[in-house]
Amino acid sequence: MVVHKVDFRGDGSEYFRIWIVNVLLTIVTLGIYSAWATVRNNRYFYSNFYLGDSHFEYLADPITILKGRMVAIVVLVIYAVVSVLYPLAGLIFTLALIILFPYLIVRSLVFGRRMTSFRNIQFRFKGTYGGALMAFIIWPILGVLSLGLLFPLSLVKRNAFVIKNSAYGTTAFEFTATYKDYFLIILASFGLVLLAIIGSVMLSFVLPPIMAGFVIVLGIYATGFYAASRTHNLMFNTTFLNEHGFNSTVTAGGLFQVALINTLFIILTLGLYLPAAKVRSTKYVCSRLEFEAAGSLDDFVAAEKENASAIGEELGDALDLDIGLGI
Amino acid sequence: MEIVGVFSNGKTSHTVKAILKPGGADRLTVVSAESGEVIVAAAQFDVNISSRLGSTPRRLEFFDGEVFFTDDNGAIDELVRSREDIGFSSILHTIESHVGLVVVAAILTLLIVWASLTRGIPYLAREVAFQLPQSVQESVGAGSLDILDQLVFEPSALNTEKIASLRSLMNPFLSLESSNPRIEFRSGVGPNAFALPDGTVVFTDELIELADDGEEILAILFHEMGHLHHRHILRRTLQDSVITLGVIFVTGDVESANILLGMPALFLDLRYSRDFEIEADRFALETMSSEGIDLSKFERIMNKLDSLTATGEFSSSGATTNSKLLDYLSTHPSTSERIALISEFK
Numbered sequence: 001m002v003v004h005k006v007d008f009r010g011d012g013s014e015y016f017r018i019w020i021v022n023v024l025l026t027i028v029t030l031g032i033y034s035a036w037a038t039v040r041n042n043r044y045f046y047s048n049f050y051l052g053d054s055h056f057e058y059l060a061d062p063i064t065i066l067k068g069r070m071v072a073i074v075v076l077v078i079y080a081v082v083s084v085l086y087p088l089a090g091l092i093f094t095l096a097l098i099i100l101f102p103y104l105i106v107r108s109l110v111f112g113r114r115m116t117s118f119r120n121i122q123f124r125f126k127g128t129y130g131g132a133l134m135a136f137i138i139w140p141i142l143g144v145l146s147l148g149l150l151f152p153l154s155l156v157k158r159n160a161f162v163i164k165n166s167a168y169g170t171t172a173f174e175f176t177a178t179y180k181d182y183f184l185i186i187l188a189s190f191g192l193v194l195l196a197i198i199g200s201v202m203l204s205f206v207l208p209p210i211m212a213g214f215v216i217v218l219g220i221y222a223t224g225f226y227a228a229s230r231t232h233n234l235m236f237n238t239t240f241l242n243e244h245g246f247n248s249t250v251t252a253g254g255l256f257q258v259a260l261i262n263t264l265f266i267i268l269t270l271g272l273y274l275p276a277a278k279v280r281s282t283k284y285v286c287s288r289l290e291f292e293a294a295g296s297l298d299d300f301v302a303a304e305k306e307n308a309s310a311i312g313e314e315l316g317d318a319l320d321l322d323i324g325l326g327i
Numbered sequence: 328m329e330i331v332g333v334f335s336n337g338k339t340s341h342t343v344k345a346i347l348k349p350g351g352a353d354r355l356t357v358v359s360a361e362s363g364e365v366i367v368a369a370a371q372f373d374v375n376i377s378s379r380l381g382s383t384p385r386r387l388e389f390f391d392g393e394v395f396f397t398d399d400n401g402a403i404d405e406l407v408r409s410r411e412d413i414g415f416s417s418i419l420h421t422i423e424s425h426v427g428l429v430v431v432a433a434i435l436t437l438l439i440v441w442a443s444l445t446r447g448i449p450y451l452a453r454e455v456a457f458q459l460p461q462s463v464q465e466s467v468g469a470g471s472l473d474i475l476d477q478l479v480f481e482p483s484a485l486n487t488e489k490i491a492s493l494r495s496l497m498n499p500f501l502s503l504e505s506s507n508p509r510i511e512f513r514s515g516v517g518p519n520a521f522a523l524p525d526g527t528v529v530f531t532d533e534l535i536e537l538a539d540d541g542e543e544i545l546a547i548l549f550h551e552m553g554h555l556h557h558r559h560i561l562r563r564t565l566q567d568s569v570i571t572l573g574v575i576f577v578t579g580d581v582e583s584a585n586i587l588l589g590m591p592a593l594f595l596d597l598r599y600s601r602d603f604e605i606e607a608d609r610f611a612l613e614t615m616s617s618e619g620i621d622l623s624k625f626e627r628i629m630n631k632l633d634s635l636t637a638t639g640e641f642s643s644s645g646a647t648t649n650s651k652l653l654d655y656l657s658t659h660p661s662t663s664e665r666i667a668l669i670s671e672f673k
Contacts, residue, residue, distance in 0.1 A: 011381075011382075014381045014382065015381070016429075017381075017423040017424065017429045018380065018381060018423050020429060020432045020433050020436060021419060021422055021423050021429070021432055023436050023577055024432045024435055024436045024439075026576070026577050027436065027439050027440075027577060028439075031576055034576060034577075040380060040419075043380050043383065044380055044381060044383060047380065047383035047384060048383060054333075054342065055383075055384055055396075057386065084463060118340070119335050119340040119341075119342055120335035120336070120337045120340075120342075120392070120393075120394040121335075121337070121339070121340045168340075169339075169340065270437065272433060272437075297340055298339065298340055298341035298342070299339060299340065299341070300339060300340035301338065301339050301340075302337060302338050302339065
């Protein structure tokens, strides 16, 4: 087995220069340049992302993204106007968007994967409307209806839909996480919150109530970082490409440290630290990730060329469908 | 000239070390680094060369999807110097690598953002708010009194005669504002008054007790009617939405928007509230002078509110409740600016 380092070679000050020019041009063109800005930002991140000696690439054409964005804005403006002037029609519109939602997710994933390339082989996505409907609407509803008992299963189903339908060239990804894996993380998170509450109640006998309240807030934050680190590691460690796998070892403390420094600097610099913050968190996550290759990485085969439109992705973005997953 | 890199044919993930040789007549030839065998060759204009982006590797795509990657940005820049289709991106790279221009871009960006937050967005929100029908403003605030009743307000302890006399005091003036405000009495949040977006003005028992006479109560009423007249809550809602959308659009992701939006919430709230307070004061003072009410009444009641809270300019409701909602809706007590404004009317 060969262990390949996953390496992010981006640099905070270099990305700042690219980012600030993007922001300025986006503002002075009243947003039109944002399509080009998106491509330049994504290109910078993908191209600096190395597996062994090879880097990833982002291939999208800004014009495609601009078209998608314009469609999204037109739809949203119509939606806003209609729902103010005719509340009933707005309701029908909302219903239509819910029905359209799984389709948008699929289109967004198809586009995102298609535009990602490694060693000149593109990724692809072959999920269906029905699959997205189950993974993003039906299972989450069942999770709530079962009072959270099925919630871990809904996480498994969602990640399985996204990962198993993804492929590198013609080779599909595998995803082996189980109900138990997610259940244990959620159980431990509940335990941590409970511990924080008990601790704060006990401390309230010796400390002023404001300090005791602070302990609860701290406990909830810590739990957030714990859950984020464990689900992140779980997702990578249960994802396989043929016999190749990942080893992710992100820790709650590490994530917390990165988030603390980033938030502090962003506030102190009136937001100008934002690009460097993104580089810092990407660097951290990559430094804790390895790719365990079972053999040569030379034999993946490209799929047939297909065209992917950006409309799904942009409409999804505009509606804030952040599905927060990406390999 | 020889450019070192890696070649991949686009059919499998196999890569080979390769060398790009710019030949005569604008031809580009890729040869194997080991054997020196020609792998692919094409006229330069048939090769799609990616634009420069920092120090990231360049991609040279040939007709059949074969790609040559290289880290040698300098050599590729040299190669494409004459090509117009890459001209704009190379301008971008020139700006990005020039420290002075980057600083100028950063300063310009901060200035534009600052100007839009303090001038542009409030101006737009005002223009839009007055174009929208009254029903929109009412729908923004629909049910807000019910919510406040459940969360913070207690029923008023004033007796029915007192309420009747207060109503007959205020009734003649209500039609001065086109939305024809409705008056309500509550208690439980200290001396305060609120203008709800659906056109309800709420007085607290404590405020009524604080006022020495009817004219001081009218001064407060006119201030609240000023909030309604200038559609402050609708404008506030519009401003907040535009800022959120703007941040998402400019920075390009929802994640950073979340961090950045904490800041306007902190700083802009204060500024926007103050501007709105001044507009409401102006309305109150104008109305008082046209109705022939002594302007010093306004000063007196505001001073009394101020001395009660006395924790600073913007904490009128903060002293009694921590509700964000109340911060949005509450009147703010007198400030030095307020005194200056009054002397303007005298």
